[in-house]
Amino acid sequence: xxxxxxxxxxxxxxxxxxxxxxxxxxxxxxxxxxxxxxxxxxxxxxxxxxxxxxxxxxxxxxxxxxxxxxxxxxxxxxxxxxxxxxxxxxxxxxxxxxxxxxxxxxxxxxxxxxxxxxxxxxxxxxxxxxxxxxxxxxxxxxxxxxxxxxxxxxxxxxxxxxxxxxxxxxxxxxxxxxxxxxxxxxxxxxxxxxxxxxxxxxxxxxxxxxxxxxxxxxxxxxxxxxxxxxxxxxxxxxxxxxxxxxxxxxxxxxxxxxxxxxxxxxxxxxxxxxxxxxxxxxxxxxxxxxxxxxxxxxxxxxxxxxxxxxxxxxxxxxxxxxxxxxxxxxxxxxxxxxxxxxxxxxxxxxxxxxxxxxxxxxxxxxxxxxxxxxxxxxxxxx
Amino acid sequence: xxxxxxxxxxxxxxxxxxxxxxxxxxxxxxxxxxxxxxxxxxxxxxxxxxxxxxxxxxxxxxxxxxxxxxxxxxxxxxxxxxxxxxxxxxxxxxxxxxxxxxxxxxxxxxxxxxxxxxxxxxxxxxxxxxxxxxxxxxxxxxxxxxxxxxxxxxxxxxxxxxxxxxxxxxxxxxxxxxxxxxxxxxxxxxxxxxxxxxxxxxxxxxxxxxxxxxxxxxxxxxxxxxxxxxxxxxxxxxxxxxxxxxxxxxxxxxxxxxxxxxxxxxxxxxxxxxxxxxxxxxxxxxxxxxxxxxxxxxxxxxxxxxxxxxxxxxxxxxxx
Numbered sequence: 164x165x166x167x168x169x170x171x172x173x174x175x176x177x178x179x180x181x182x183x184x185x186x187x188x189x190x191x192x193x194x195x196x197x198x199x200x201x202x203x204x205x206x207x208x209x210x211x212x213x214x215x216x217x218x219x220x221x222x223x224x225x226x227x228x229x230x231x232x233x234x235x236x237x238x239x240x241x242x243x244x245x246x247x248x249x250x251x252x253x254x255x256x257x258x259x260x261x262x263x264x265x266x267x268x269x270x271x272x273x274x275x276x277x278x279x280x281x282x283x284x285x286x287x288x289x290x291x292x293x294x295x296x297x298x299x300x301x302x303x304x305x306x307x308x309x310x311x312x313x314x315x316x317x318x319x320x321x322x323x324x325x326x327x328x329x330x331x332x333x334x335x336x337x338x339x340x341x342x343x344x345x346x347x348x349x350x351x352x353x354x355x356x357x358x359x360x361x362x363x364x365x366x367x368x369x370x371x372x373x374x375x376x377x378x379x380x381x382x383x384x385x386x387x388x389x390x391x392x393x394x395x396x397x398x399x400x401x402x403x404x405x406x407x408x409x410x411x412x413x414x415x416x417x418x419x420x421x422x423x424x425x426x427x428x429x430x431x432x433x434x435x436x437x438x439x440x441x442x443x444x445x446x447x448x449x450x451x452x453x454x455x456x457x458x459x460x461x462x463x464x465x466x467x468x469x470x471x472x473x474x475x476x477x478x479x480x481x482x483x484x485x486x487x488x489x490x491x492x493x494x495x496x497x498x499x500x501x502x503x504x505x506x507x508x509x510x511x512x513x514x515x516x517x518x519x520x521x522x523x524x525x526x527x528x529x530x531x532x533x534x535x536x537x538x539x540x541x542x543x544x545x
Numbered sequence: 546x547x548x549x550x551x552x553x554x555x556x557x558x559x560x561x562x563x564x565x566x567x568x569x570x571x572x573x574x575x576x577x578x579x580x581x582x583x584x585x586x587x588x589x590x591x592x593x594x595x596x597x598x599x600x601x602x603x604x605x606x607x608x609x610x611x612x613x614x615x616x617x618x619x620x621x622x623x624x625x626x627x628x629x630x631x632x633x634x635x636x637x638x639x640x641x642x643x644x645x646x647x648x649x650x651x652x653x654x655x656x657x658x659x660x661x662x663x664x665x666x667x668x669x670x671x672x673x674x675x676x677x678x679x680x681x682x683x684x685x686x687x688x689x690x691x692x693x694x695x696x697x698x699x700x701x702x703x704x705x706x707x708x709x710x711x712x713x714x715x716x717x718x719x720x721x722x723x724x725x726x727x728x729x730x731x732x733x734x735x736x737x738x739x740x741x742x743x744x745x746x747x748x749x750x751x752x753x754x755x756x757x758x759x760x761x762x763x764x765x766x767x768x769x770x771x772x773x774x775x776x777x778x779x780x781x782x783x784x785x786x787x788x789x790x791x792x793x794x795x796x797x798x799x800x801x802x803x804x805x806x807x808x809x810x811x812x813x814x815x816x817x818x819x820x821x822x823x824x825x826x827x828x829x830x831x832x833x834x835x836x837x838x839x840x841x842x843x844x845x846x847x848x849x850x851x852x853x854x855x856x857x858x859x860x861x862x863x864x865x
Contacts, residue, residue, distance in 0.1 A: 236827050237827070240787075241787055242686060242781070242783065242784075242785045242787060243582075243777065243781060243787065243788070244823065246781055246783075247578055247579065247582060247824070248827075250574075250575050250578040250708065251575045251578075251824070254573045254574045254575035254578075254708075255572070255573045255575040255576075266685075267685040267686075268684060268685050268686045268785040268787070271685065271686055271688075271783050272686070272781060272783045272785070274783075275781075275782050275783065279707065290685060292685075335678075335683055335684050335685065338678060338683070
């Protein structure tokens with residue numbers, strides 16, 4: 164135990180020394196992020212974004228005249244570690260707010276700790292359970308699967324599509340989105356005539372797509388999935404010349420998807436994506452344009468890597484937090500909490516955020532843009 | 546014999562004293578959290594001392610039993626209406642039964658069959674927990690009900706914070722677990738286990754039922770792992786399939802081997818080091834794995850019995 168106390172002391176000393184100019188009245192913000200481990204493709208851009216933005220804000224004079232101090236721990240995607248780090252952030256580092264929980268698992272593990280300590284928490288994970296039911300101190304920035312489903316169904320309705328085929332991945336993402344889509348599909352008067360699934364490592368989806376193709380009356384196909392599965396579906400879909408509109412999910416809204424599926428096969432595929440993905444294509448008068456272009460340029464300059472939606476979640480979380488501290492005029496956790504709940508019209512990368520006592524996400528469907536792949540690039544279709 | 550008994554008492558005394566005195570040096574309640582994690586890991590590793598240190602068998606799937614214990618605490622209160630404490634006991638019984646069924650055929654074989662089969666078992670449990678999403682919540686995990694003991698203590702005037710309570714409770718569990726393990730060491734079963742560790746052939750020649758005693762060690766260590774998983778779940782009030790993951794199994798074995806698999810106190814020291822290391826190394830987080838590997842290699846090369854027994858030997862050697 165002695166070992167832990169002295170070395171932890173030495174560690175925190177090193178941490179303090181590591182910061183350029185620690186003023187005594189710094190506002191301390193904590194983060195526990197999965198920078199390494201299986202969720203690192205999410206956590207790495209998140210952590211880089213937070214560090215970059217905090218530097219940027221401090222260079223511009225900080226918040227309310229005080230500098231921000233960011234304490235980031237890497238939980239490696241392990242919920243147990245995330246919980247320990249959350250305890251450390253509130254008990255030992257005494258931060259005023261916590262950003263993080265890269266995955267749903269780590270977020271859910273953190274929530275009880277911060278709820279007990281009454282410190283506001285902004286999660287970066289997808290699941291709707293994080294903010295539904297509403298917990299006083301818990302907020303989140305990423306849109307939910309259900310919103311992606313709604314966006315797709317809206318577009319289908321607009322195009323007169325009422326009978327569809329589903330082909331879903333059986334992994335966590337695919338299964339969750341499949342469930343969310345079926346829960347709201349009735350509201351749009353759309354019927355599912357075929358419901359197929361594939362495993363996350365399957366290399367060929369021709370049989371399932373042949374089944375769908377053989378069903379009479381199907382007007383479009385939707386593929387809730389993540390990773391390489393949707394790219395294979397898209398390729399098989401083109402090979403079989405199904406000839407119906409193909410909708411993909413927000414899970415593959417990245418340039419990597421077009422590369423993986425091949426520009427030719429992906430031609431005409433529609434999917435909901437965030438403004439960040441098509442930053443350069445947004446019209447001049449788009450309210451999000453300035454924000455996403457600025458973030459994209461800063462991130463790509465600072466890291467030399469292409470910007471990702473996930474880093475955008477962290478961007479929005481920090482912006483919401485800083486905005487709340489400014490409006491609260493104080494760095495008291497309870498004052499920050501109240502101010503976050505009062506966030507109104509804040510433009511982020513995922514959408515325009517307006518929170519309330521009953522809505523701790525604050526995004527509406529305008530957070531998604533309906534995108535279409537044309538000539539190997541993106542096009543906004545609304 | 547008197548020497549041995551006193552060494553048992555010394556071990557327990559050191560353990561209890563450290564657990565009781567350490568809180569006086571804690572600057573914040575975060576240290577209680579780290580402490581309780583050490584005790585929870587220490588309990589699982591104490592079970593492995595019985596399997597690895599006493600009986601000389603390696604298991605790479607004990608996180609599977611921790612997973613069973615953890616999910617018993619999450620599922621039994623919901624589906625069977627059991628109190629979480631009873632659910633933990635149910636989990637331990639279930640783990641014992643599964644360890645018996647899995648271990649019985651495997652332990653009749655010689656060599657590394659147990660290591661390989663237990664590896665498969667652990668992965669199987671973690672896959673079931675991940676894939677049976679409608680029951681377990683899948684990779685996103687599920688909530689675990691409150692144990693309720695803290696409220697009872699509060700009613701009789703002992704008001705502890707959540708982290709303090711779990712520090713005390715898991716510390717108590719660890720002392721109890723260590724006491725049982727040390728008693729086992731000096732029992733006829735313990736002697737039989739050590740005999741088959743030394744030489745299976747020799748043990749068989751003097752009439753030790755080798756397969757039976759291996760199974761006993763396997764089942765007992767499974768119960769330890771299960772209880773440790775239950776304590777973790779009840780403490781965190783939330784559980785994900787990571788608890789049953791392969792990495793967790795490896796971590797447990799590493800803790801035991803690092804501190805000294807033959808010694809209860811050594812193994813707990815191993816658990817303490819490997820639990821605090823990631824906390825201490827947050828400043829060098831990119832090098833954490835590297836340093837962990839380096840520490841492990843140095844121990845394996847220079848202290849083959851593990852940290853504590855090697856140091857103890859050296860000190861004793863100097864005294865003579």
